[in-house]
Amino acid sequence: MATSPNTESSFNRRNFVKLVGGTSALAALSSTNLNAALFAGPSPSSAAETAVTEFYKSLSDAQKSKICFGFNNKLRDRISANWMITDIEIGSDFYTKSQRKMIDQVVRGLTSEDGYSRLQKQMEDDNGGLEQYSVAVFGTPGEKEFEFELTGRHLTLRADGNSVEKAAFGGPIVYGHGEEEDVKKNLYYDQTKQTNEVFKSLDADQAARALVAKKPSETAVQIQGDNAAFPGIAVSDLKDDQQQLVLQSLKVLLAPYREEDRAEVMQIVAESGGVEKLHMAFYQEGDLESDKVWDIWRVEGPAFVWHFRGAPHVHAYINIGHRKHA
Incomplete structure (x- = not known):
């Protein structure tokens, strides 16, 4: 599995500042605490990925047969503004209450506080809430390369612990909102x-x-x-x-x-x-x-x-x- 470097050996801070346009670039992004996280990136132990591993381990063999796939399955590469990666809604009886909570924890881990609140409203407005969306797991979280994917109306989110090297967000993502009146x-x-x-x-x-x-x-x-x-x-x-x-x-x-x-x-x-x-x-x-x-x-x-x-x-x-x- 590819992991992000946590030292400056291959790409140091001086080069980063130079390439993004000097100290002004860092100042423009100061609220992201960029210096602290610049070389870390997501990892298998990040909050979202930890929740993915917990979710994966909680799945029964019957559940895994429906929503888990090999890491290189072509389904992982598809992108769309409106599709279900599996035909099982999060709010269905297929998942336990505890598992639905784990999925929510993944979403929380992937977003900022404002982003999470905004996403909750978008999902509610566009499709009745997170319960109407679907998830899939590729690979083996906690052991090998993996990716968790959440899809539905106007949304694709991913958590991969940096399994996909040099691909932000684990690959292409989608967001949207159906408001048209104003x-x-x-x-x-x-x-x-x-x-x-x-x-x-x-x-x-x-x-x-x-x-x-x-x-x-x-x-x-x-x-x-x-x-x-x-x-x-x-x-x-x-x-x-x-x-x-x-x-x-x-x-x-x-x-x-x-x-x-x-x-x-x-x-x-x-x-x-x-x-x-x-x-x-x-x-x-x-x-x-x-x-x-x-x-x-x-x-x-x-x-x-x-x-x-x-x-x-x-x-x-x-x-x-x-x-x-x-």
Whole structure:
């Protein structure tokens, strides 16, 4: 199993600061306590993964036959904004009350306090709560490489203890919210507001490069590598104050997730050339209320894709570092 280094031997703090744009980058993410977790990342002993192992050990052979798979099963690579990875709902009699509590503990371990609260409301609004979602376990938690996956309407979450090397979140994840009556009431409208602060800061020439007419497929989040041509404007072409707005946007995007995953994301960004290698694109298609607050946008770089579709409601697909998905 691949594990994150806990020393600075292969990737030291000085290089990290340099690649993400100097001390200002760390300052922009200071609330994540990035220094403490930078080289740790998630591990088999992280809170979510500990709960996964406890959950796995509690399963009977009959339960394992329905929701457990080999680590390399192709089901683990699928991504969608609305699917059940198994046909057994968490709230069904298939699981004990104790097991349902363990699943909730996994979700708590994967999220920040705000992220957990936001996720609870999203699941309740969109599908009646966590009980209506499904889970699967790949591999052998506590012994070998493994991954826990939670799926359902507008959600895919993973916990893998860093079994998937250099893949933040254990692979592609999905979030969303079905609110359509008032875009400002969507649980993730704050992300659109923040990214649009970047757009508002652009001069006419920069805005012309950042604005794209037609949106790409929301599931087109394959990692492209160093030689790809990315849509929108390069962060390297922005002024220092504009780059600070990009960093603030990354902070807002990452805020719902646990500290270990936030740190791993930024380490992957750093190792793939830094924040300056990212591009930001805003799409004219899907401009709700025709207010030029762009509801569909994308942040992309050599090892980073964050695609946000806010029209008619939110579907967001994230893939950072993971080079394979179905």
